[in-house]
Amino acid sequence: MNSQILDKLSMTGLGVWSTLGLLWLSWVVYKFIKAYQRAVSIRHHPGYRGLFSLTTIVGRLLPRDIPYVNESLNFAWRTHRKAYNKQRTSILSDISLTGNSSYFFCSTPSAVRQLNMDRKMFRKPVEVYKILKYFGSNVLVTEGDEWRRHRKIVAPGFSDAVFEHVWRTTVEIYFEMARSEKWDRLDVGGVSEVPNVPELMSKQSIHNTATASFGAPLSWSPDTKAALPEGHDMSFVEAITGVSENMFLTIAVPDILLFNLPFKKLRYVSTAVKELKSYMYGMIRDRKQEIKSGETSSTVRRDLFNQLITASLEEESAMEKTPGSQGLTDEELVGNTFIFALAGHETSAHTLAFTFGYLATNPDVQEWLFEELNQVMPDGHLPSYKDFARLPRTLAVLYETLRLHPSVNIIPKYATEDTTLLDDPDSWFEGDDQQKSQSAEEMEKEEKRRVFVPAGTQCQIDVVNLRELAVYWPNPDAFKPERFLGDYEKDAFVPFSAGARGCIGRRFAEVESVAFIAMIVRHFRLTPAKRTTPAGETTEQTAERLLRAKGGLTLTPVKVELDFTRRDGEGVARPEFD
Numbered sequence: 384m385n386s387q388i389l390d391k392l393s394m395t396g397l398g399v400w401s402t403l404g405l406l407w408l409s410w411v412v413y414k415f416i417k418a419y420q421r422a423v424s425i426r427h428h429p430g431y432r433g434l435f436s437l438t439t440i441v442g443r444l445l446p447r448d449i450p451y452v453n454e455s456l457n458f459a460w461r462t463h464r465k466a467y468n469k470q471r472t473s474i475l476s477d478i479s480l481t482g483n484s485s486y487f488f489c490s491t492p493s494a495v496r497q498l499n500m501d502r503k504m505f506r507k508p509v510e511v512y513k514i515l516k517y518f519g520s521n522v523l524v525t526e527g528d529e530w531r532r533h534r535k536i537v538a539p540g541f542s543d544a545v546f547e548h549v550w551r552t553t554v555e556i557y558f559e560m561a562r563s564e565k566w567d568r569l570d571v572g573g574v575s576e577v578p579n580v581p582e583l584m585s586k587q588s589i590h591n592t593a594t595a596s597f598g599a600p601l602s603w604s605p606d607t608k609a610a611l612p613e614g615h616d617m618s619f620v621e622a623i624t625g626v627s628e629n630m631f632l633t634i635a636v637p638d639i640l641l642f643n644l645p646f647k648k649l650r651y652v653s654t655a656v657k658e659l660k661s662y663m664y665g666m667i668r669d670r671k672q673e674i675k676s677g678e679t680s681s682t683v684r685r686d687l688f689n690q691l692i693t694a695s696l697e698e699e700s701a702m703e704k705t706p707g708s709q710g711l712t713d714e715e716l717v718g719n720t721f722i723f724a725l726a727g728h729e730t731s732a733h734t735l736a737f738t739f740g741y742l743a744t745n746p747d748v749q750e751w752l753f754e755e756l757n758q759v760m761p762d763g764h765l766p767s768y769k770d771f772a773r774l775p776r777t778l779a780v781l782y783e784t785l786r787l788h789p790s791v792n793i794i795p796k797y798a799t800e801d802t803t804l805l806d807d808p809d810s811w812f813e814g815d816d817q818q819k820s821q822s823a824e825e826m827e828k829e830e831k832r833r834v835f836v837p838a839g840t841q842c843q844i845d846v847v848n849l850r851e852l853a854v855y856w857p858n859p860d861a862f863k864p865e866r867f868l869g870d871y872e873k874d875a876f877v878p879f880s881a882g883a884r885g886c887i888g889r890r891f892a893e894v895e896s897v898a899f900i901a902m903i904v905r906h907f908r909l910t911p912a913k914r915t916t917p918a919g920e921t922t923e924q925t926a927e928r929l930l931r932a933k934g935g936l937t938l939t940p941v942k943v944e945l946d947f948t949r950r951d952g953e954g955v956a957r958p959e960f961d
């Protein structure tokens with residue numbers, strides 16, 4: 384081929400590519416204009432800024448939080464909530480993609496209720512969760528009949544017997560932590576500096592998961608010289624720590640790279656993955672044998688794992704009698720236990736770190752909480768699961784933290800058919816729409832406020848924005864746990880989601896967190912770390928610094944540095960359990 388023909392061909396190629404590029408650009412601009420028109424027509428922000436949201440290719444390439452461009456669109460966490468508030472004009476935010484579907488960010492209780500309760504019209508977009516199938520399919524990532532099969536088997540595990548076990552384990556872990564942090568050697572008034580509360584909470588949460596979920600023996604400070612089980616290069620707790628703390632790497636890096644690249648970090652994570660899988664399959668084999676041979680029963684072993692395997696075996700044996708029943712495969716059992724570990728670990732650890740940050744910066748609330756704890760846990764009294772119901776202030780402190788710093792920022796759903804969502808702007812100013820009488824005129828008005836949602840539209844519950852609804856949360860930015868002691872709008876508080884797809888581990892998390900907060904605050908006064916607080920810093924600045932958050936798999940505390948000052952009384956040395 385002579386060079387003239389080659390030149391011609393490359394010119395033609397260039398022409399084709401430029402034409403395609405131009406067509407693509409025109410299509411993007413067309414989609415953008417349509418999105419903008421729709422956003423304006425239904426009064427929804429963010430209008431033109433939709434192009435820069437994280438749901439668009441452009442938005443993903445740009446740095447986060449560029450003033451006036453995308454600063455309030457970083458839904459992983461809105462670092463500039465104040466700016467966001469000013470721009471907010473309505474409740475359903477239509478952030479359209481350069482792709483072919485729209486995103487609705489919903490933060491009106493009426494829309495949230497619809498999204499959570501109308502299971503026919505709104506479903507979970509399972510493709511979004513694909514990466515969480517890494518260890519096997521599970522209850523979080525499935526829908527329809529598949530989901531029902533998983534949920535039926537995992538649900539019985541979340542029982543009072545397990546919660547009692549969780550409570551007890553949490554209290555034991557507290558004493559192990561106190562010993563390891565040398566808190567048991569502190570005199571009354573003595574101070575322990577805790578420079579990294581999130582790290583400590585992560586450790587407590589991993590131990591809780593290993594012990595309460597998997598029944599592993601408690602090993603806060605393991606004997607490193609002790610022999611590892613045969614055929615293993617890591618202990619179980621080390622493997623679960625390696626995977627949990629590097630979850631993002633585990634699921635984001637393709638296996639071929641994760642297992643073969645010669646980087647130290649990847650070697651560590653891939654070994655942890657291999658080890659965790661090997662432990663989990665081994666444990667399933669052993670537990671199945673134990674249960675089948677009658678060597679143990681769920682009343683002896685109360686961990687979540689045992690309940691799950693028992694329920695799956697029961698379902699399998701029911702198969703013979705009831706056609707259609709089906710247990711979980713070993714891979715699905717591993718998938719579910721992994722998801723319990725993942726869903727339970729990060730969320731709880733981060734929430735506890737934020738809780739202690741809030742208490743340290745709100746001394747009045749801390750004393751209000753201490754009053755309750757002192758009554759329920761007089762000196763030397765070890766609280767039991769029965770005391771959970773007597774600690775409403777402690778639970779309220781947890782809820783208020785979750786309202787202000789919800790671990791899960793966005794809960795995705797999609798519309799299965801053409802439908803409408805109730806945009807309820809009046810409720811921002813007037814109160815709950817439900818309480819209004821439904822006269823014909825009002826119903827007509829209500830129809831007008833319904834926003835058309837075409838089939839396939841992604842409708843996200845915007846958990847972060849719900850915190851801002853002053854109608855339901857007077858003085859919304861203030862840390863006021865007492866608001867949860869009376870009636871409150873349940874659809875404006877959905878950190879655990881709600882309805883059939885609500886968090887199955889909610890009670891588990893509440894029990895673990897309440898027990899741990901109770902043990903810490905009963906025995907220590909928490910204050911911002913003296914050593915690292917700059918001179919002249921105001922209370923607001925300290926709170927802002929300590930409660931800073933960043934995105935991640937779930938909302939992540941940046942750094943919470945506190946001083947723990949021992950209160951009077953006992954409770955830092957481990958007593959004998961009966």
Ligand code: HEM
Pocket residue numbers: 507522523524534722723724726727728730731734790791794795877878879880883884885886887888889891892
């Ligand atoms: C503060 C702690 C926790 C928070 C804030 C939280 C939040 C949530 C949220 C928002 C969902 C819905 C997710 C979605 O629809 O995409 C969810 C689902 C789920 N959570 Fe949690 N969670 C917590 C603790 C736990 C714990 C301790 C466990 C297990 C031991 C757990 C297990 C699950 C599971 C299995 C699902 C899926 C349920 C289903 O789809 O049927 N979570 N959680």
